[in-house]
Amino acid sequence: MRLIIRPNDRYPHLGLDRRPLAIACGEGWLGILHAFFTEADKVMAAGGSFTLQQVGEKTGGLRVRFDTAGVAPDARRAIDDACRLALARSYHICEVCGRRGRPTNFGGLWKVVCSEHADGEFGEGLHFEGPLNAHDPYFPEADPFVAGRPTVTEYDSAPLIEGWLIEEESEGDPRPWLYGWFFGEPHTSDGEHGHTSPIVQMDDMVPPRWVRTDSRLYRLGIYYPPAEREIRYWAQKLSRRPVPYGEPPGGSDDIEAMLAFLRSSGRLRSTTIDRLEQTYREEPGHVQEVGKVRTT
Structure with missing residues (x-):
């Protein structure tokens, strides 16, 4: 899956031009990406350069690779924190539709999907609970960004x-x-x-x-x-x-x-x-x- 993001001057301090960004993930993660870019743009307003290298899904999570130059150490830490938050959120949001999701194993292929998309284009998947981000504890119910997203059952009713x-x-x-x-x-x-x-x-x-x-x-x-x-x-x-x-x-x-x-x-x-x-x-x-x- 490839998601197209159009910068459209939304992030003037990230050095992104007007060409659409081709990103290797589903559009269900669009909000996670915009939240990351918004935070990074806010930090980069103080100066320096930001280079986006790659964005995509890997082993079920959203990976954002970037580089910075001429930024203060605390500014770099703030962007790194936003990047880790984006990864943590991606383990709880369906990559396909943006509703609440869970890590799912499709015969060795890991995806984060909701119950509706656990049986679809990737085949029939098996939800599992794994220590995907055990190194960086995260509590989704305490994060309004994730907690406010509907489950499939809530959405349907x-x-x-x-x-x-x-x-x-x-x-x-x-x-x-x-x-x-x-x-x-x-x-x-x-x-x-x-x-x-x-x-x-x-x-x-x-x-x-x-x-x-x-x-x-x-x-x-x-x-x-x-x-x-x-x-x-x-x-x-x-x-x-x-x-x-x-x-x-x-x-x-x-x-x-x-x-x-x-x-x-x-x-x-x-x-x-x-x-x-x-x-x-x-x-x-x-x-x-x-x-x-x-x-x-």
Whole structure:
């Protein structure tokens, strides 16, 4: 498996150019890598040079090889500590999907996978508990980065949010939250539009598949770019009915028909609909960095 990371100026002090980084591991470890790069970039802001040599999976764990020059000893120790933390975390996070995982033996091939991926492309694996990082004791339940990730069972039983969108700040709380159409949420009727409590942690995959809030875990369904989503929101709202499960908000994927419906309803100003239509036509068909939010 090869994971592609696009630096995109996220780590200006690491000397990474704009070319995508080809990394020999699964995308389930994307969050571990971003956490390492973020910490290393913070340390390197004081000066010196950082050279990334190799990143990949080896004997089940995430290995990051790098070199530094012109950095203080304590700065080098801080990056080394971040590197060891990345390795320790990788033994508890599924390399395939980013949910909670365990070291698994596939006939001599070691991988860290969840229960769903223990029987898949690598064959049928056997979970085991081994002293993979006994030299560097680590307690995953004390690390919110790992502890907040869902198990397969928790994920499968979580409520679903379709047509979700991030609101960067809720009233009285600087943390972001989500709103969308809910299914299986105990306090919201199926297909009704609502919002979550503030986000605690969000899946690192693009697009993300889950989010944990102050109150519960949610599965994330389809994401619509903002203008398309607003058109769908108003078309659904003016239809005066909840979204049926399995049906897209607005009733179909015919945006032109939705715009025509909004104009015929007489409920929205023509200037508002004109703005929605223009923004929709200028909107990219996909969003590369959807779901990357700041959490505390």
